[in-house]
Amino acid sequence: MTEHQPSTGADPEAILAATERLAVPPGSLEGVVVLDLSRVLAGPYAASMLADLGATVIKIENPNDPDVSRGFPPYLRDGDEEFSGYYGQYNRGKFGLALDLASEAGKEVLRDLVASADVLVENFRPGTMAKLGLPYEALAAINPKLVYTAISGYGQTGARSRRPAFDNTAQAAGGLWSMNGYADQPPVRVGVTIGDLSATMFGVIGTLAALRHAERTGVGQLVDVAQVDSIIAMTETAVVDYTVDGTVASPSGNEHAWVRPYxxxxxxxxxxxxxxxxxxxxxxxxxxxxxxxxxxxxxxxxxxxxxxxxxxxxxxxxxxxxxxxxxxxxxxxxxxxxxxxxxxxxTIGEVVDDPGTAEREMVVETDYGSFGTLRSFGQPIKLSATPATTDRPANHMGEHADDVLTALAGYGAGRIAALRSDGVI
Structure with missing residues (x-):
């Protein structure tokens, strides 16, 4: 099926022990292995949702340039050490591997992990993985069942695909910014990063659809989700108002365009x-x-x-x-x-303290040891037979490298030590 053969070296008992240490609570996605190469929000949150639902998610970061959100406030503190509550909220339940993909040895490690993975999530600017020599086509040749989810500003195709993008890019280019605010004032951005968050939701839906297809047919695929596309799909009736009547949506404050009172x-x-x-x-x-x-x-x-x-x-x-x-x-x-x-x-304080929020388990507590307890939002998807698990902490960078490489790539202790000595992990 493929010429790529993962490196081995670990004995079966070591692989079994490492696999057990990577075990996650039972869930709907039990047995699904996800490689999360993404950063900040849209990709990490998508992978975190998969982790909540029972997938084994490996957070892969560049040891020389870790996920920048590790520096975002607010912070849990243990003396002079800090741990980002922002990072914790969007990366809970993941196992950590620091991996230098700029090195040939790092690329080989990723290929070995892809061979046993089900899903890969990344949110780099289109073309980045190809520059690294790791495009979807090359990884799919290693593992034809791989679901490769790529979240970006403008998508993987089109004249704008290589443009850099943030949340505000999507709100501006997708039309939402022009619709929000008051009629007699300049338009106002939506107060949360809805460009990222909408791409997260569509990314998860696309991933699950592709995963279902791969399980049924043995064939994976590229899941291409753009922030701008996602915002356009969130503009309610604005598109058909324009295409049918020529009406251009504009800010209407707290009022609905035509439903009243509302x-x-x-x-x-x-x-x-x-x-x-x-x-x-x-x-x-x-x-x-x-x-x-x-x-x-x-x-x-x-x-x-x-x-x-x-x-x-x-x-x-x-x-x-x-x-x-x-x-x-x-x-x-x-x-x-x-x-x-x-x-x-x-206010958000009233929401957090509302008994109704507690009844729905929408504020959950996670133990971070000496850093204390992080209270963050829970999982809105409530499954009756396979409920989500939301109390597992986010990883410290690279903390599960040995177990990940043993269980998923079959590396022995000597191979792992050499990679660490060479700065690859």
Missing amino acids: ELFPCADGQVFFGAYTDKLWKASCELFGTPEAIADPEIDTMRKRFDEEVYARRVKPLVISWFADRTRAELEELAGDVVPLTAVK
Whole structure:
């Protein structure tokens, strides 16, 4: 099937022992081996999600240029030593290998690992792996079942593919930035790195689809995910609004383009989101807030009438504001939260401390020994039979090199010692 033969040298007992030390809790992806060459966010988060779901994920970093996110705040501290909470959140559950891919020996190590891997994730600028002599085609020749997931700014093809890109690149080039903010002000970027995060989600979906195909047919493939493409796919109706009606989406603040009421409203101690726009929800709201006469008011008695911008501004919005003005967020949620879409706008501190967040296990604790405990967000995918494991720590750089190279490449202690002496690992 392939001429590439991984180097050997470890005895079967050593391989078994190393394999046991790399064991992960059972999960849906049990037995799947992932090589994570990615950095910072989109790729690392995608690989971390696979780790949560039971895959054995190997974080591979350049010993001379480690993942820059290891230096990102906030920090857990042990005396003068620091460990990045940012890095920890996006790399939990991974095993660490430091590997110099600029060296021929490092390239050979990666080829040996690819031979026994199922997935490889990278988010370099397109062409980087080819420059290293490790393009998808070469690695697929070693392991035809390999799923090679490449996340980049503009994708692996097209005239823009080699351009450098960050999250803001995707928000700008994908149109999202131009749509966000207030109509009378310059557009505003989305306040989180949605370019990276959307590429993460599509990267995971593509990886799982390709993995299913590889398991069924024995044939892997390249999964090409671009941040810009991902943002375009997150713009809701903006594309069809333009292609059908010629309407160019523009900032609309906290209001929806045409659904009303469906926005932020002030209350006694902050703001709430209120979205009771259907006839059924509007009727329930009028009854809850003591204005049943508004249900049959001929000017606002149907959803289509309330959608009218002028009618909404003159009749509907003032009525809703009057409902909320003297009530707190908690009072409003207590009164109406179980009946209509009404939700307090919370700070992240309130979210972390909310009992509902704990009930859904969306803030999890990870023990980092002398560095203390890291609380980070949990896994939003809830599987009834094979639940995710979210409490495993992120790796220190290169800390699992011996076990990884023994279990996955079959290297003996002498080969590993030589690689370490030569600065390859």
